[in-house]
Amino acid sequence: MLLLISLFSGCKEKQELSEQDFAIKWAEMTLFITKNTPSNSPTYSSRCLGYIGLTMYESIVNGDSTYQSLAAQLDGLDSLPKPQKDKKYDYKLALNAAQATILKSIYNQTSDQNKLKIDSLEKAIYENYSEKIEDKLLIDRSVSFGKAVANAVFEWSKIDGGHRGYLKNFDKKMVYPHKLGSWKPPLYGQSFSHYPLHPHWGENRTFLVQNHQIPDPTIIPYDTLPNSAYYKQFLAVYQQEKALTQAQKEAAIWWGDDPDETFTPPGHSYYLATLVIKKSKPSLIKCAETYAKVGMGVADAFINCWKWKYKFFTERPNTYITQHIDQRWESFWPDPPFPAFPSGHAIQAAATATILSSLYGEKFSFTDSSHVGRKRDELRNVDFKARHFESFWQLAEETANSRFYGGIHVPQDNQAGLEKGKVVAENIIQLKWKK
Known part of the structure; x- marks a missing residue:
């Protein structure tokens, strides 16, 4: 929230985001949502963190010459969206859009107020960073790519057995072993x-x-x-x-x-x-x-x-x-x-x-x-x-x-x-x- 205040404070010079900030600010937001979402549990939160962390990685991995995607290495994840070969992307913008998308999807049960906080962080980072980029098509393409990655990861998550697990924390029909x-x-x-x-x-x-x-x-x-x-x-x-x-x-x-x-x-x-x-x-x-x-x-x-x-x-x-x-x-x-x-x-x-x-x-x-x-x-x-x-x-x-x-x-x-x-x-x- 301090980041949002500093970015919209009206100062002549906006806060410069470090490279790590793009990851850290979203990790901190993830922990805020984890703490402040009802019906959460250690089991369900561990699942959410797995998909949120993976989405962060996959949203930027194509922008690095030494790393590669985990698609086809994980169970049932055969493929993920790929960037167009003849197009340029800004992967920091992709990460920003991807984290906002997966966080609201995976923590669907969080409050509307919390979802507004997610939207506000996404907007703050987007406006702070994208104003230096003249190519608006590149901006739109990067944001769309990040969202596509997040949506693909979320669709894969739905069939793991734990989708919306907060609705079934306790099984009242379970027969205990004697x-x-x-x-x-x-x-x-x-x-x-x-x-x-x-x-x-x-x-x-x-x-x-x-x-x-x-x-x-x-x-x-x-x-x-x-x-x-x-x-x-x-x-x-x-x-x-x-x-x-x-x-x-x-x-x-x-x-x-x-x-x-x-x-x-x-x-x-x-x-x-x-x-x-x-x-x-x-x-x-x-x-x-x-x-x-x-x-x-x-x-x-x-x-x-x-x-x-x-x-x-x-x-x-x-x-x-x-x-x-x-x-x-x-x-x-x-x-x-x-x-x-x-x-x-x-x-x-x-x-x-x-x-x-x-x-x-x-x-x-x-x-x-x-x-x-x-x-x-x-x-x-x-x-x-x-x-x-x-x-x-x-x-x-x-x-x-x-x-x-x-x-x-x-x-x-x-x-x-x-x-x-x-x-x-x-x-x-x-x-x-x-x-």
Whole structure:
């Protein structure tokens, strides 16, 4: 919104947009819409970010001599619009039009007010940048091309199984598996619903065929004997909750990313990509590559995670500990409304960390200030304090550990998530991004 104010302020000299601004401003708008759209969820937002990031990349890739389109490399995406060979295009204008189009399409349920904000940003960037271009046919051609790319990506998105998934968050007809150690609706939970979130999300099409073929993680078999490996998983959570430090409590609430209050865990990953881009100032094509990889990474990570969550349908500590260790125990953080194994936070954080490490190096110092300024959590006596990291993987491990500190995941949930998130990311990295 500050960009809009500066562009229409009436100053003699309008704000000059940097190359990165064309990507960053749209990423920030994406996070605003993600946070402020009703009926959103981590699953649905991860899907949206995948298509939004891919659209950014595809809208400009034809303007770079070293990169190439991902059409025919992704599952079911046989082709995308191509620029006319004998015509010139301005791909920054194409990106601007494409992002506005895909954002309003993919987040169709957002408010009319939010759609006006999208329109305003598109207009501000268009007017600020296009006034320097004399060829009006080139301008129109570039805008039309960006919209065509976005519309093609959106049409492809409609058949992935998650289209308008916000209309079917909970399946009230679902029959729960009856087995020892199965998930049960929490008494102390984040949601009022006693039905699990998106039980069929794992059936959705992944962006990559390879990410649909990842082998299942290994799980420790159910047991109630105190010396068993399964019992020790929950005992570790119980003992940790009894010894939580203030720093661990701060980590637990920082990575909560409740979709009712924040831009969701996948949105947090998109935010981190923006943070890195602001610090590194890469070329526009690398900005788009970053958002495309992170977006598709969190999307495919969540599809796989949900597939395994509903295949194994495992309980959370609030169920097992109260039955077998301490009847009065409560987790530090409330249970989310879906099965435990593996951890969604861990798998998407690992995918993001692996991707960002491949693009910007394993050693990268940065500070996450995304929740600074949020109201203190009086119930848990914790403030939202910025988190500093020396590497992306350090962040991924803290994200996973935060769920352990919160008492809603046992160690094996996090370990499996971290391991499989790496696999998802490596498959994305190995696509033929360059010619």
